[in-house]
Amino acid sequence: MSVNKKLVVSLMPIFLSACAGEGLKFWEDEPAKVNTELRTGANSQGCVGDNTQLEEGVIVDRLTSVTLGGQQAEGMADDVAGNTSLAGRTIYFEYDSSQIRKEFIPVLEAHGLYLMNNPKQTVVIEGHSDERGSREYNIALAEQRAKSVYKMLQLIGVMNHQMKVLSYGEEKPLNLEHTESAFERNRRAVVVYQ
């Protein structure tokens, strides 16, 4: 599985930098572009808001406390479903690509941290493609997208048994139009809380 190794190697530095100082800036610069922006109770931009030099572990603690914000753990699944927290559940991809764009790393980190702190919570990571090209190839391509998300969450520390991958290919478009912008919306992976 050399592709898996490649992916892990390429994601690792991005992940580390994203939450280890330099990456924090990028968090501040980029969120406006991310239409799936994090919304956490006390800090609307996750670990972005804090301008101090934080170690990874510190961020985990902060995010955890922010995310959980006085709620019962079992209530969180509903909360997530209700879109009041961890609102960004969709990761978008480039054409014929399954590489995670850096602006979505914070989104996945938030999910990763939440799932680490809620080991009974499970998710299905759905992979989707746009309508172009052949359907079964798109199933395979969309699975690679979902697996990129899976590996990223795994890297953050989510347990394998908490995650399942399901590829729908082009069968469930988000946007039913046939325009370039619709295609962009349809090339996605979605973290679905169970």
Added chain:
Amino acid sequence: MQLIKKWPLYIVLLLASFYMQFAQAELTIEITEGVQSAHKIAIVPFSVPDTEKMPVNVRDIIQADLVGSGQFSALDTGSMLSKPTQADQVNYRHWAVTGQDYLVIAEIKKEQALYKIHLDLFDVVKKQQLSVVNVSVEAGSLRMAAHHLSDAIYQKIIGVEGLFSTRIAYVTSSLKANKKMQYDLYVADYDGGNAVSIAQSQEPIMSPAWSPNGQHLAYVSFENKVSEIFVQTLATGKRKSVAKHKGINGSPAWAPNGKQLAITLSKSGNSDIYILTLANLSLRQLTHSWAIDTEAAWSPDGQSILFTSNRGRRPQLYLMPSDGHGEAERITFVGDYNARGSFSADGQKIVMVQGGKGNYRIALLDRTTENTTILTQGKSDESPSFAPNGQAVIYARRKAGKEILALVSTDGIRKQDIKNTLGSVREPAWAAKVQ
């Protein structure tokens, strides 16, 4: 004409049960290109026992078949100088003067539950009778009998096996009033007539594939919120889950012997092709690459597997021995996207989806000359499937934002759309012609 002699028994026994239930014409054929060189044919209104009580209009079906092929143009009944229903009433001059090449007349009689059709085909230019066909069917099989008669006329005049009695499968999706998607797997006559939904789900259905004997369909269903391959027997409606492994279970393709399926599984980490033996559901892994390998198709001799792989970064078609002994050889070099290939019945041609500059079209690769021809001019054409006689390809295309089925002749000259009143229609699969 050995087949014709066999028809009455064949049709009554084999087709009566299956074609009886439904008769909704949800799809209709519309010629979009290539009608200039049509044979002129006059099909006189048939003599029938009671026009009001005929379950279907056999004459109109035959005319729609022949005209729908793009190779015939029919004389309208108002321009006919006489309307014979028996051979001895035919006056060739009446048809020569209106420029006709061929003439069809028929008489339908009813004896108990059976309709007996006697049809005559004449060559107007040579002033001779070309063939006589007799068919006996139950009411429920009249439509199929009409298609068989069209086949006989077509074969006599064109010299190539007709397709009018063949069947197709396709998938539809439509948004229901409750805002939920409904997916259906349909089996229909080649023209969309007699459409019967054989599987329904609120989750996607994909990739229907006919068994070589036309009795079973393999397909992918997400009804259990995972991908799963089912094999369904048409006559009984019974089905069996044959693949439900972790990850992708997709792209079923029947081996010519009907005993195995080539399928795509991702249980080992990424998409690879496996050979599934249906008798015991045992698996043999055929490809082992790190890349996407999917969309397997068998060569007609069963010796080779054609598949899509992005092992060279972009998706291209590869060919490898079906026993796994030997390397995969890349066979497409034109265009940066070639996928979903399948063989013509003679193994000489491969039809596929070719992408480039944002357009996805149906392309034909001639294995003998190595030439690639683009058959269609759409933006989003997909899922090509050869007609059993190798003369045409059915595929899915987008027209005014809607997915429809369409036909193109393998020379690219004739194009037809199959208009539909359903939601989105796609993934056509043409069944082999069962003799």
